Amino acid sequence: MAYEDYYEKVQEIYLAYYGRAADQEGLAYWSVLLDQEDGNLDNIIEAFANSEESQNRYGDLGNADKVTSIYQSLFDRDPDHTGLNFYVSQVEQGAMTDATIMLDILNGARGGDREGIDSFVTSAMAALDRTSLNQAASGYAEEFTAESALPETLALSDGFVYEVVSGTAQDDQFTHLGGDKIYVGFEGNDRFDVDPAASGRAIFVGGEGDDTYNLRDAAIVVVKDSGGGSDTINSYAGSAISSNYTVDNKAFVSEFYTATGEFYGNILIGDLRAPEDYIESLNLVGVFSESFSQNQAIEIYKQFDNWYGNRAAEDVGLSGLQEDIDTINALVN
Numbered sequence: 001m002a003y004e005d006y007y008e009k010v011q012e013i014y015l016a017y018y019g020r021a022a023d024q025e026g027l028a029y030w031s032v033l034l035d036q037e038d039g040n041l042d043n044i045i046e047a048f049a050n051s052e053e054s055q056n057r058y059g060d061l062g063n064a065d066k067v068t069s070i071y072q073s074l075f076d077r078d079p080d081h082t083g084l085n086f087y088v089s090q091v092e093q094g095a096m097t098d099a100t101i102m103l104d105i106l107n108g109a110r111g112g113d114r115e116g117i118d119s120f121v122t123s124a125m126a127a128l129d130r131t132s133l134n135q136a137a138s139g140y141a142e143e144f145t146a147e148s149a150l151p152e153t154l155a156l157s158d159g160f161v162y163e164v165v166s167g168t169a170q171d172d173q174f175t176h177l178g179g180d181k182i183y184v185g186f187e188g189n190d191r192f193d194v195d196p197a198a199s200g201r202a203i204f205v206g207g208e209g210d211d212t213y214n215l216r217d218a219a220i221v222v223v224k225d226s227g228g229g230s231d232t233i234n235s236y237a238g239s240a241i242s243s244n245y246t247v248d249n250k251a252f253v254s255e256f257y258t259a260t261g262e263f264y265g266n267i268l269i270g271d272l273r274a275p276e277d278y279i280e281s282l283n284l285v286g287v288f289s290e291s292f293s294q295n296q297a298i299e300i301y302k303q304f305d306n307w308y309g310n311r312a313a314e315d316v317g318l319s320g321l322q323e324d325i326d327t328i329n330a331l332v333n
Contacts, residue, residue, distance in 0.1 A: 003028075003035040003137050010034065011121045013041075016102040017048040019057060019073040021124035028136035029170060036144055041103065049099035058102075063088045066098075070105050075113045143186065144168075154182055160201060171209070176202040185211060 010030045014022040022030070034044055048054055058066050067087045071079040079087070087105060090096040096104050109117055155161045162182045165174065171188035178199040183192060189209035194202060204213055 003032045003141060004134065006031040006034040006039070007125060007133070008121050011124050012106055012117060013044065013048060013103070015117065015120060016070065016074055016106045017045075017051070017054045017057075021120070021127070024128055024133050024136055027128070028133055029140050032137050032140040032144060033168075035141075045103050046099055049102070054102075058098075063091050066101065067091075067105070070102050074106055074109065075116060162201070162203060167207075174204070176200075185209070 007027060010027055011022050013030070014020060014026070030044060034041070037043060058069060061069060064084060067084055068078055071077060071083070087096070087101065090104070091098070091101055106117070151164055153161050154164055160180045162180045165181055165183045167174065167183070167185045167190060168188065171190065172185055173191045173193070174183040174185070175193045175195055176183070176198050177195045180201045182203040182205060184205045185192070185207040187208045190206060190211045191214070192202075192204040192206070192211065193214045206213075
């Protein structure tokens with residue numbers, strides 16, 4: 001099958017989970033992804049069920065109210081007593097889940113209910129420009145092909161072998177829990193988080209969107225984000241935030257503390273992980289974006305300078321030689 005063969009199914013999923021027709025970009029994206037999954041809906045429906053839109057619609061409802069709301073979205077009516085009891089009992093017994101119940105009710109449609117869904121899908125597809133839709137889908141198909149070509153692991157000059165975790169062309173959220181990993185974002189507004197109990201090393205590679213990096217005191221280096229967008233680094237000490245500054249894809253040396261208030265020494269570069277001689281060449285104008293106040297810039301630079309004179313040779317961030325930059329650039333270029 002081809003991605004065009006999944007347009008109608010994705011329209012049905014939008015109706016079941018969001019109560020509306022799919023927009024062109026969403027329809028193109030999810031149809032291509034479903035084609036990549038050979039029609040397997042498992043990952044698709046998990047993403048739909050966990051989305052903000054679906055959670056706002058169904059997240060706070062009890063089982064009976066949820067089933068009723070799904071019936072109203074799909075069939076424009078309340079469930080009959082038998083149908084309501086059946087689906088509620090299936091959820092309570094674990095045969096259906098909060099993520100699958102919308103799809104289960106959709107797949108159970110018969111007679112007039114099925115005809116109503118078919119009519120909805122026909123109208124939704126007629127409202128879209130098929131040429132533009134196919135062009136958008138073709139673009140996503142090319143991106144997914146490039147993403148699937150990423151290696152599973154990557155060895156860098158620090159001696160570590162990193163697992164490569166790939167994002168998508170949409171908004172992605174990555175949470176580093178442990179291990180040595182490189183997280184690769186693409187076109188969306190991506191969010192990169194570090195769990196408070198995280199171990200290992202994480203390298204975050206942002207893309208073209210407005211990316212957010214929420215960093216804690218693990219061995220973290222932001223390696224590359226030259227794709228554009230207005231990016232933000234939030235640096236935390238323990239569970240308390242210590243700074244919140246906008247990167248705007250400019251070089252950035254981070255204020256970064258341990259729980260005891262000492263400078264931790266991770267070097268965060270907005271565009272690239274730079275070699276030591278580049279970091280040494282930075283001045284206040286080059287280091288900090290215009291959103292910093294002068295006092296903030298001086299305080300951060302003092303912290304960095306104090307640590308720099310007493311750093312250990314193996315500190316993360318200063319060992320990022322050109323070969324690492326080239327290796328990581330090859331992932332996204």
